[in-house]
Amino acid sequence: MSEIRLSDIDLNLLYIFRVLIEELNVTKAAARLDVSQPAVSRSLSRLRDIFDDPLFVRTSHGLSPTTKTQTLTPVLIDMLKGLESLIQPSEFTPLTSQRRFVLSTTDFGTLTVLPKMLDRFQQAAPNAILDVKAWDEETANELDHMEVDLAVAVLSKEPPGGIRAMRLKSDYMVCLARKGHPKIHGELTLEAYLQSNHVQVVLGRRAYFAVDKELDRLGHKRHVTVQLPTFVPAARVVMDSDLLLTVPRLFAEDMVATASGLALYELPFASRPFDYSMIWHERFQHDPAHQWFRGLLRHAFIEEEGQPTK
Numbered sequence: 001m002s003e004i005r006l007s008d009i010d011l012n013l014l015y016i017f018r019v020l021i022e023e024l025n026v027t028k029a030a031a032r033l034d035v036s037q038p039a040v041s042r043s044l045s046r047l048r049d050i051f052d053d054p055l056f057v058r059t060s061h062g063l064s065p066t067t068k069t070q071t072l073t074p075v076l077i078d079m080l081k082g083l084e085s086l087i088q089p090s091e092f093t094p095l096t097s098q099r100r101f102v103l104s105t106t107d108f109g110t111l112t113v114l115p116k117m118l119d120r121f122q123q124a125a126p127n128a129i130l131d132v133k134a135w136d137e138e139t140a141n142e143l144d145h146m147e148v149d150l151a152v153a154v155l156s157k158e159p160p161g162g163i164r165a166m167r168l169k170s171d172y173m174v175c176l177a178r179k180g181h182p183k184i185h186g187e188l189t190l191e192a193y194l195q196s197n198h199v200q201v202v203l204g205r206r207a208y209f210a211v212d213k214e215l216d217r218l219g220h221k222r223h224v225t226v227q228l229p230t231f232v233p234a235a236r237v238v239m240d241s242d243l244l245l246t247v248p249r250l251f252a253e254d255m256v257a258t259a260s261g262l263a264l265y266e267l268p269f270a271s272r273p274f275d276y277s278m279i280w281h282e283r284f285q286h287d288p289a290h291q292w293f294r295g296l297l298r299h300a301f302i303e304e305e306g307q308p309t310k
Contacts, residue, residue: 116300
């Protein structure tokens, strides 16, 4: 007998074979399949050719499976169950999931994002893991091969192809200084801002910042004395020095609430607002677990925006 390839077989025949095994009657099988009895008989004839076996013999009570059919039955049932599960919509059950969700953000993002979602994450998915990894300017260009589910960050330009982004919240820049700063009396003036030295957080290879663009437009320039790769140590440096730190307001509010030695000041010049975005690779777009994770984060920000301003 020549070799038979799967591509040569109508897979519907295997489903008809299973129905025949379960009904052991051509008429009942036809009714269940909603086809004519001759159509089932023709399918049985084709199945006999494929397996080179009668498969069933007729008795006074209907059909009786041959030894070949009895041998094939458990294999056939398992295979069809596997095929059926393959084409069914996948589901995600947070309560029993042990999935590791990877979130990429800055240390500032960790301070602002986690409090908004962590309790709900733990309650809804107590066995899942939330793994937070560092973000820098190049991460958006590397999401196609990084094991990162979501990133929360400020995009300075349009994301590359294959990257999805959703706005979460708007913010604007303010200034952090230590309480009792010798150049600040009441409010931060442009003169005090320019005469002071600054600490700057540098994420990745970025070397020029929006605040400097605004100062250039006004014909001014500030002096950055210290550059650091993360926000929290930068705020700590400011608390023990006369350096100024220009940061997003959300971060500044968090730091002032937890560090009594810091004060928040509005910038003495206009600065453009910006958006925090949730970013992911399109390969996750239709993943039910990923959809749940995105929804968790998005709703946390929506709920916060719906709360009255303190």
